[in-house]
Amino acid sequence: MFRITKEFHFSASHQLTSLPPDHQCARLHGHNYIVVVELSGGELDEHGFVRDYQDLAAFKHYIDGTFDHRHLNDVLGHDHATAECLARHFYDWCKVRLPETSAVRVSETPKTWAEYRP
Template sequence: MFRISKEFHFSASHQLCQLPPDHQCARLHGHNYIVVVELAAAKLNSFGFVRDYHELAPFKRYLDENFDHRHLNEVLGHDAVTAECLARHFYDWCKSRLPETVAVRVSETPKTWAEYRP
């Protein structure tokens, strides 16, 4: 199996309203998010790629136009905007456009990652 991945960045705020009020993540706060999209294929295409990295440009535009410097609770319309939730959301978006998508990872801090991989 051939695998490729590409990293994307955006900054945004969120608030985990479902947590107790004294939990630090219940307060409004922000992160410099890192999103890694992973694609895989058993065979390479006629150009020798799983997928040309340039074909991931629409995902970068999606992040820039809808997520960068926004409040994620408003963007996604719910109170539980966790890294896990974002990983699933971005996986679904990518999978519907790039069938080779096998996983999406989201980082909120340099030491934490969440991944959605069916």
């Protein structure tokens, strides 16, 4: 199996209002997010690619236009704007457009990652 990844960045705020009021994530706060999209395939195309990295440009435009410098609770339409929910959301978006999508990882901090991999 061949696997490729591409990394994307955006900054956004969120608030996890279902947590107790004294929990630090219940307060309005923000992160510099890192998103890694993984594509996999058993065979390479005629150019030797799983997928041309240029094909991920639409995802960059989606992140930049929809998520960058936004409030994620508003963008996602719910109060569970967690890294886990973002990973699933981005996976679903990519899978429709890039069938080779095999996983999406989202980081809120240099030490924390959430991944969605069906």
